[in-house]
Amino acid sequence: MRLLPHPAKEDIQLTEVLRALADPVRLEIVVRLATLGEMTCTAAGDHLGVHKSTASHHYRSLREAGVIVSKQEGRLKYISLRRGDLDERFPGLLDSVLSASHAPA
Amino acid sequence: MRLLPHPAKEDIQLTEVLRALADPVRLEIVVRLATLGEMTCTAAGDHLGVHKSTASHHYRSLREAGVIVSKQEGRLKYISLRRGDLDERFPGLLDSVLSASHAPA
């Protein structure tokens, strides 16, 4: 199991989190992770309609912003939301964004 | 008194709001408006450290995203947060962002 560089909880910046969430593709990834929990990159990028390398770039944006964490296991890489860290750093933010993402179009 | 084009409440899009808030300069404008209430563009852009035309572009971004509303009165233009609309459309979102903006660096 290998870990990639992630920002420490206290180093997560609000504007970077917001910027990461401000892209429709990335927001969909986040909603999916929030709903279904940890999953592989392939599963997360399944229905996004973008090339797998594009999805990979989005994972990196989300990871560097501190929104998701990824861990390698064998040839699979599992990604998941940093719910606890985000809730401690910015209470209520993730929940309100997730809730807002279900608002009628 | 003149009104500029703003999106209707139900047309405010989450990703556009997040993108508008994801810029440090714009976030500071929003925090200032939340703290001090309605103010002129000059007052809002006073301490931002950017050219007035740059600030004007940010006002436009915020307005088109549905975050602020502006109304012209004489030669002054007052801008203010669309708190009510945002709270109805995305409950809790603005509050959590404002609260998060006061988190320790």
Place this chain on the structure above:
DNA sequence: ATTACAGTTGGATAGTTGTCAAACAATCAG
């Protein structure tokens, strides 16, 4: 070893963004 699978990286490209500066428009005061 060869093959297949999972995911990243680098290049290319087209579009967007943040910024300043200069010119402009609109309003108000003398």
Place this chain on the structure above:
DNA sequence: CTGATTGTTTGACAACTATCCAACTGTAAT
């Protein structure tokens, strides 16, 4: 009318972004 104030618009420019494709890395299965 003239001049000052308020704010927008346009142009230029550098930086960033989202995307695809192709090549690559690392792991596991045959």
